[in-house]
Amino acid sequence: MGIRIIVFKLRRQDTRMFWANSMKNSTGQKMNKPLRYIYRIVIFMLAFFLAGCAGATTAAPTPEPTLPAISATPTAVPAPTEALSVDVDQGQVASGPQVVGQLPLSGQRLPLAGAIQVTFDREMDKTKTGAAWTLLDAGGQPVAGKISWPDGRSLSFQPDKTLEPAASYSAVISTDAAGADGKAPGAEIRLEFQTVEALNVGQMFPANDASEVDGGTNITVIFNRPVVPLLIKEEQKNLPQPIKISPEVTGQGEWVNSSVYVFQPDKLLQSGTRYTVQVAAGLADAGGGVLRDDFSWGFNTRAPRIANFGLKNGQQNPTELIENVLLDQAFVITFLQPMDAASVAKAVTLVNRETGRPFPTRLKWNKDVTELTIEPAGRYAISNFYDLTVAKTAQAQDGGALADGLLLKFSTVP
Numbered sequence: 001m002g003i004r005i006i007v008f009k010l011r012r013q014d015t016r017m018f019w020a021n022s023m024k025n026s027t028g029q030k031m032n033k034p035l036r037y038i039y040r041i042v043i044f045m046l047a048f049f050l051a052g053c054a055g056a057t058t059a060a061p062t063p064e065p066t067l068p069a070i071s072a073t074p075t076a077v078p079a080p081t082e083a084l085s086v087d088v089d090q091g092q093v094a095s096g097p098q099v100v101g102q103l104p105l106s107g108q109r110l111p112l113a114g115a116i117q118v119t120f121d122r123e124m125d126k127t128k129t130g131a132a133w134t135l136l137d138a139g140g141q142p143v144a145g146k147i148s149w150p151d152g153r154s155l156s157f158q159p160d161k162t163l164e165p166a167a168s169y170s171a172v173i174s175t176d177a178a179g180a181d182g183k184a185p186g187a188e189i190r191l192e193f194q195t196v197e198a199l200n201v202g203q204m205f206p207a208n209d210a211s212e213v214d215g216g217t218n219i220t221v222i223f224n225r226p227v228v229p230l231l232i233k234e235e236q237k238n239l240p241q242p243i244k245i246s247p248e249v250t251g252q253g254e255w256v257n258s259s260v261y262v263f264q265p266d267k268l269l270q271s272g273t274r275y276t277v278q279v280a281a282g283l284a285d286a287g288g289g290v291l292r293d294d295f296s297w298g299f300n301t302r303a304p305r306i307a308n309f310g311l312k313n314g315q316q317n318p319t320e321l322i323e324n325v326l327l328d329q330a331f332v333i334t335f336l337q338p339m340d341a342a343s344v345a346k347a348v349t350l351v352n353r354e355t356g357r358p359f360p361t362r363l364k365w366n367k368d369v370t371e372l373t374i375e376p377a378g379r380y381a382i383s384n385f386y387d388l389t390v391a392k393t394a395q396a397q398d399g400g401a402l403a404d405g406l407l408l409k410f411s412t413v414p
Contacts, residue, residue, distance in 0.1 A: 113288025271400030272303030303403035
């Protein structure tokens with residue numbers, strides 16, 4: 001751009017002076033006309049040449065990318081086809097009676113003595129619809145029963161006999177059924193039912209064959225199905241008492257809900273005793289089912305035991321021969337339960353092992369009859385061996401027999 005401006009200035013501003021001087025030769029004389037014309041032509045050519053060089057220095061514009069030409073392919077248009085025509089019998093499209101409700105609801109279990117009820121979407125012809133009804137058992141055999149109509153749209157079926165537990169049944173309504181408008185179902189209607197399980201004992205406490213059961217434990221039975229209606233304690237006198245306990249136990253039973261029965265003994269259960277509890281067959285549940293077989297279980301209460309023994313003010317719970325016992329040494333035995341003093345007195349013996357003769361003793365009890373002190377009625381012989389025994393025939397106050405006896409061996413001082 002700068003070069004062009006310079007050329008322009010030469011052309012415009014100095015043209016006259018340039019031409020005036022150019023017409024003269026080196027001597028200052030004017031050229032003749034032919035030479036002047038040739039000179040002018042040369043000057044003009046030189047000017048155009050310089051102008052062309054100036055234009056060549058101008059930055060070339062950035063070329064834009066050329067997109068390839070895309071030839072559009074015409075989309076094939078399918079040839080028109082004839083519309084599919086289906087003939088529909090409007091009289092068979094949901095025009096006949098339909099079941100819109102059922103009891104038990106879908107997914108619920110059918111009680112063994114319960115009725116089945118179905119509800120239609122319209123008033124029904126009771127005679128035709130009743131004749132079209134059938135309840136089939138799992139083997140496909142019809143179940144006898146009675147049909148009733150609580151209202152014009154609802155059919156109820158009550159079986160004549162108790163249904164089988166945990167069994168499948170099918171209610172079938174054939175196309176012979178009809179609404180009050182005379183229309184029949186477009187197809188056979190079938191409803192599936194599953195009966196409840198048989199009544200059984202689900203859990204019991206104490207558990208079967210439990211041992212070391214505390215004497216103050218209640219006896220609890222939990223059934224798998226509701227057996228009685230929910231009533232307050234004061235209204236339960238006519239409800240079934242489902243258990244029998246052996247040996248016999250007096251007490252009070254209560255249904256804490258419709259399927260849980262709890263028996264509370266009047267006094268502690270006898271220690272060291274096996275109890276058997278029975279629920280007799282024939283117990284009926286709230287759904288019409290019954291306990292088909294006797295159910296029984298047993299448990300063992302904690303037996304009376306010796307908790308501790310030893311020399312009074314001396315060695316406790318020795319496992320071997322006690323030596324150098326004083327001649328007037330007393331012994332102390334502690335029991336876990338209150339004991340029957342008379343039976344313990346018969347079970348305690350002290351024998352001189354060398355002579356084989358019993359040695360007399362005095363027995364003293366604490367207030368709770370749980371701690372027994374055995375004192376010699378006299379002095380032991382010097383350097384003799386003795387055996388102190390408490391036999392298993394000793395009993396607790398409730399009559400339970402001692403679980404394990406005691407044999408304590410000792411020798412006296414020389």
